Amino acid sequence: MQKNIFIISLLLLCTAQLFAQDSTMLKVHFLYGSKPKKAFKHMQKKWFGGLIGGHAGIECGDGKILHFLPHGKFHKIAKPNKHGRYVYNSYKDFYEILGGSIDSNQQTVVYIPVSMQQKQKYDSIVNAYTSNTPYDYAFIGYRCGSATYDGLSQLGILPRYNANAIKWKIFYPRKVRRRILRLAKKYHWHVETKRGCRSRKWERDW
Numbered sequence: 001m002q003k004n005i006f007i008i009s010l011l012l013l014c015t016a017q018l019f020a021q022d023s024t025m026l027k028v029h030f031l032y033g034s035k036p037k038k039a040f041k042h043m044q045k046k047w048f049g050g051l052i053g054g055h056a057g058i059e060c061g062d063g064k065i066l067h068f069l070p071h072g073k074f075h076k077i078a079k080p081n082k083h084g085r086y087v088y089n090s091y092k093d094f095y096e097i098l099g100g101s102i103d104s105n106q107q108t109v110v111y112i113p114v115s116m117q118q119k120q121k122y123d124s125i126v127n128a129y130t131s132n133t134p135y136d137y138a139f140i141g142y143r144c145g146s147a148t149y150d151g152l153s154q155l156g157i158l159p160r161y162n163a164n165a166i167k168w169k170i171f172y173p174r175k176v177r178r179r180i181l182r183l184a185k186k187y188h189w190h191v192e193t194k195r196g197c198r199s200r201k202w203e204r205d206w
Helices: 002-023 091-095 116-131 144-156 163-169 173-187
Strands: 023-030 034-036 055-057 065-070 075-077 084-089 107-114 138-140 190-194 200-202
Touching: 002 190, 023 091, 023 173, 055 144, 055 173, 065 091, 065 107, 065 116, 065 144, 084 091, 084 116, 107 173, 116 144, 144 163, 144 173, 173 190
Parallel strands: 075 138
Antiparallel strands: 023 055, 023 107, 034 200, 055 065, 065 084, 107 190
8 A cells, every 4th residue: 555655656746847847937928008097197198008008028937028119110000121129128128118117017917837848939939039020010010919919829828810810809918918818717827917006097907
């Protein structure tokens, strides 16, 4: 009996070690859109995008967040000359991108366990996209939400659509955030949220 217990315990330990070696944690970061409340309009600005604005990015393993930003003249419609860039930033740079500070912005982070193969795919996306931006940043085109969806779909976390479908289906960050939060509820992924400062009105998830 003791021998059987020892064997089972050893198998469980080996399985846990193999899982630990073959998995890591991916984090999807979301900033919420907002606008100043009426009493604070004379003190605060409307941040980029207002209540349907916000921002999104992906982190996996090294404390930096991959996200998509405009660069140069803003395009209403996507063009071949790409005025956008993928950047690989620190938490501070990411969380202060809209205005305000890390402490004042409303945030959600979803933790997703991924395999080493997915981690390697993420690393290849970081290297490729920061070296050569794959698409233009435009109002009718790719922005941070659709770019984040693109990365997550390549990792097999979200369904894969063609490039044209992604930019229409994921028109702003809340569209991808809702999909990820539904999956988090279904698969019991860990979710961390932080409310934004009370002087602003924040967008809602539902």
